[in-house]
Amino acid sequence: MLKKLDEVKKNVLLEYCLERFGINPNIWEGYIWHSGSKNKIYLANTLELERIIPESKGICIFRLDKSPKPTTNFLQLFGKYVTKNYVELDNENTIKYCMGEDLILENSKSIIPGFVLMVNNKRFLGCGHWNGEVLKNQLPKSKFCKINFL
Amino acid sequence: MDRYQNIRNNIIDKYSCLVDDKTKFAESINIPLKQSFRVNTLKEEKKTVIKKLKEYDPTIKTTEWNDNAHISELNNLGSSLEHFVGHIYIQELTSMIPPLVVKDLITDIKIIDCCAAPGSKTTQIAAMMENKGHIIANDARHARLKSLRGNLDRLGVTNTSVTLRDFKSFPNTKADLYFVDAPCSSEGTIRKKNTVARTWKENDYLRFNKLQNGLLSKACEMAPSGSTIVYSTCTFSPDENEKVISETLDKYDLKMKNISIENLRSESGITEWNNESYNSEVEKCMRVWPHHNDTDAFFIARMEKC
Numbered sequence: 001m002l003k004k005l006d007e008v009k010k011n012v013l014l015e016y017c018l019e020r021f022g023i024n025p026n027i028w029e030g031y032i033w034h035s036g037s038k039n040k041i042y043l044a045n046t047l048e049l050e051r052i053i054p055e056s057k058g059i060c061i062f063r064l065d066k067s068p069k070p071t072t073n074f075l076q077l078f079g080k081y082v083t084k085n086y087v088e089l090d091n092e093n094t095i096k097y098c099m100g101e102d103l104i105l106e107n108s109k110s111i112i113p114g115f116v117l118m119v120n121n122k123r124f125l126g127c128g129h130w131n132g133e134v135l136k137n138q139l140p141k142s143k144f145c146k147i148n149f150l
Numbered sequence: 151m152d153r154y155q156n157i158r159n160n161i162i163d164k165y166s167c168l169v170d171d172k173t174k175f176a177e178s179i180n181i182p183l184k185q186s187f188r189v190n191t192l193k194e195e196k197k198t199v200i201k202k203l204k205e206y207d208p209t210i211k212t213t214e215w216n217d218n219a220h221i222s223e224l225n226n227l228g229s230s231l232e233h234f235v236g237h238i239y240i241q242e243l244t245s246m247i248p249p250l251v252v253k254d255l256i257t258d259i260k261i262i263d264c265c266a267a268p269g270s271k272t273t274q275i276a277a278m279m280e281n282k283g284h285i286i287a288n289d290a291r292h293a294r295l296k297s298l299r300g301n302l303d304r305l306g307v308t309n310t311s312v313t314l315r316d317f318k319s320f321p322n323t324k325a326d327l328y329f330v331d332a333p334c335s336s337e338g339t340i341r342k343k344n345t346v347a348r349t350w351k352e353n354d355y356l357r358f359n360k361l362q363n364g365l366l367s368k369a370c371e372m373a374p375s376g377s378t379i380v381y382s383t384c385t386f387s388p389d390e391n392e393k394v395i396s397e398t399l400d401k402y403d404l405k406m407k408n409i410s411i412e413n414l415r416s417e418s419g420i421t422e423w424n425n426e427s428y429n430s431e432v433e434k435c436m437r438v439w440p441h442h443n444d445t446d447a448f449f450i451a452r453m454e455k456c
Contacts, residue, residue, distance in 0.1 A: 031308070046311050047260065047284045051321035054286075054311040055295060059303050076235055077193065077306035098234055123235045142300070143234075149206040149224075150231035 002042060002057055005033035009064060013041065016068045020114060022083030031058075039064050043074075072126030072139055075117045079124025086117040087128065087135065091150055094120040097128070100144040103135040120150065160349045161337055165386045168420060169439055178441035183341045185225050187240045188218045190305045191277050194237045203232060215414035215443070216250060219243050236304040241270045242339070244438055244448035248329055248382045249275050251409045251436070251452055255378060258283040259326040264317040264365055267294035269301035271331060276307040285310040286325070288317055318364045320372070327378050328369040332362040334383040334390050338447030341440060355389040362394045370402040373455040379404070382450040388423035391449040395419070395435060396428035403456040406434040415442040419451070 010033050017023040034042040034057055044058025061074035075082070093103050097118055108116075113132045118125040127138035158179050166172040189196045196218060204210055206224065213219040221243075232238045248271055249256060256278045266272045266287035276285060287302070287310050289295055295314055302310055313320075335350045335358055362383070369379050381398075383390050398404065410416065419435030421428050438448040 044308050044311070045281065046309055049286065049311055049313075050323070052313055052315070052323070055314050056299060056312045058308040058310070059306065073303045073306070076304075077308075094231065098231070120231065123231055123237070125231075125235060145234055146229060147231050147234060148226060148229040 001053055002034040002036045005035045005041060009035070009041075013062055013064065013068055020085055021070075021081075021117065022085075023078060023081045027078070027081055034058075035064075036060075069138075070115055070127055072143060075127050076124045079117050079119065082117045082124075085111060085114065086119050087111065087130070089118055089120050089125070091120070094118075094125065094150060095147050097125060097137060097139070098143075098145050098147045100137050100139055100141065102137050103128070104133075105135055108135060154346075157346050157349050158340055161340055161346075161386065168386070168388075169441070170417075171441065174441040175439065178444070179340055181341065183242070183444075183446065184221050184223065185227055185240060186219060186221050186243045187227060187238045188220065188246060188274065190236055190239055190273070191218070192281055192306050193235070199232055199237045203227075203230070203238070206230060213243065213413075213443075215411050216243070216246055219246050236306055239270065239273055239301070239305060241274070242342070242384075242446050243443070244338070244384065244446040245270050246274060247411065247414075247438065247448055247450055248331060248380050249278055250411050251450060252327060252378060252380055253278070255327055260284045260286075260324075261327045261329065262286045262288065262323060262325045262369075263329045263331070264288055264320075264369060265290070265331050265333060266298055266312075267291070268297035271329060272298070272310060273301055273305045273307055275329075276302075276305070276309055279309060281307065281309045283309055286313055286323065287311070288313045288315055288320060290314070290316045318368050320368065322372040324372070324374045325377060328373055328380070330362075330366050330369050330379065330381045332358075332365050332381065332383055332390075332394075334358055334362065334385040335387055336384050337386050338384040338440070338449075341446060350387075355387050358385075358387075358390050359394060362390055363397055366394060366398050367401065370398060370404065370455065375455055377455050378407075379453045379455065380450065381453070382448065384446055384448055386447050386449075388420055388428075391437075391451075392419045392421070392423070392428045392432040392435060393426070395432050395451045395453075398453075399429045399431055404453040405456055406431040407452040407454055408434050409436050409450065409452045414438070417442075419449075
C-alpha cells in the first residue's frame with residue numbers, strides 16, 4: 001500500500017537529485033511523493049482516491065535503501081533536467097547498454113563514482129552505475145532489448 | 151483453406167450486408183495492416199521524433215484525420231531506440247479514436263478508464279492532458295496490469311492511478327469522463343495477423359453483450375449528471391455495439407451526442423439487425439469500416455448523463 005513519503009526522506013531525495021544530477025528542485029512542484037513496498041518511491045500528481053486502494057500511482061522513481069537508487073523510468077523522464085553526471089554513448093555502446101551489458105568507457109574517468117544517466121544523442125536511455133572502472137548496467141531485465149534502429 | 155482464411159471469409163459473409171461496397175470490404179479484410187504509432191508528446195516533440203524515425207523509414211506517413219497517427223512500412227519499430235526510450239507508442243489507428251471524439255473535454259479533469267490494459271488509450275489521454283488532471287486506469291485482470299504499468303512507466307505517465315477491480319463491482323466514483331472500451335469478440339481486428347481466435351457463435355455474442363451491458367451500466371450508474379461516457383469496441387457485431395447502446399438508452403437517462411472526426415470517413419450506427427430494431431438514437435454512434443480509411447473496424451458512442 002502506498003503512503004505519503006515523510007518529509008525527511010523526501011528531502012534526502014531532493015538533495016540527492018540536486019547534488020548528484022543538478023536537477024533544480026523547483027521542477028518537483030505539484031508532485032506528491034509516495035513510498036511503497038520494498039523501499040520503492042513513487043512520484044505522482046494524482047488525486048487521493050476514496051474507497052479504493054490503488055495498485056500504484058504515477059511512476060516508481062527511486063529505491064531508497066541505505067542510499068537512493070534512481071530508476072531508469074525516472075532518468076528517462078527527467079533526463080532533460082540533468083546537468084551533471086551523465087554519460088554520452090555512441091551507437092555501438094548504446095546497443096550493448098540496451099541489451100543489458102556492462103560497459104568499459106575510457107572517457108568516463110572524470111565522473112565521480114555513483115549512479116549516472118546514460119544518453120545517446122539527446123535520447124535519455126536510463127541508469128548506469130560508475131565505479132571508477134566499469135559502467136555497471138542498471139536496466140531492469142524486463143527492459144533488455146535488441147535495438148535495430150537508432 | 152487455412153483456419154484463419156475461413157474466419158476471414160465468415161466475417162465477410164456475415165457483415166457484407168451492412169457495407170456500401172462488398173468487394174472493397176472483402177478485399178480490405180484480406181490485406182494485412184501496416185504498423186501504426188503515435189508520438190508520446192510527454193517526452194519529446196513530435197517533429198523531432200518523426201525526423202529521427204524518417205532516417206529508418208523515409209516513407210512514414212501521417213494520417214489525414216489525426217496529426218499524431220503515423221504509418222510505417224517497417225513492422226519492427228518496437229526495436230527502435232525511440233520505442234525503448236518511450237518516444238513512440240505502437241498503436242492501431244482505430245484504437246486512437248476514443249480520446250479524439252472527446253478532444254473538446256480532455257483538459258485538467260478526472261477520467262476513469264474502466265478497462266485500461268494494456269494502456270494504449272490511457273497513455274494517449276495522459277499525453278493529451280499533458281500529465282495534468284487525474285486518470286484512474288482500471289483493469290479486472292492482474293496479468294494485464296503488468297503491461298499497463300509497463301507502458302505507463304515507459305511513457306512517463308504521472309497523473310494516473312492504477313486499480314485492479316472487476317469494474318462491475320468498482321466503488322461508485324464520480325468523474326467527468328468515463329471510457330468503456332469493452333472486451334469484445336475483436337472481429338474488427340481481423341486484419342492483424344491471427345488475432346481473431348475463431349468464428350464466434352450466437353451464444354458468444356450474447357455472452358459478450360451481457361458483459362458489455364454490465365460494464366456500461368455500471369459506468370452509467372456512477373456517472374454524475376453532465377458527465378460523459380464513451381463506449382467503444384473493435385468488433386463489427388451489432389449485438390456488441392448498437393444493441394448494447396440501445397439497451398442502455400432504455401435503462402438510463404442519457405443523451406446521445408453526434409460524433410465525427412474531420413477527414414475520417416465513418417458511418418452511422420445501424421438500427422436493425424437479425425430482425426431486431428434498436429432505439430433510433432443509436433444512429434448517432436460511429437462505425438468505422440476497414441475499407442474506408444485502411445484501418446481496423448471500430449465502433450464508438452458518446453453519451454451524456456442527464
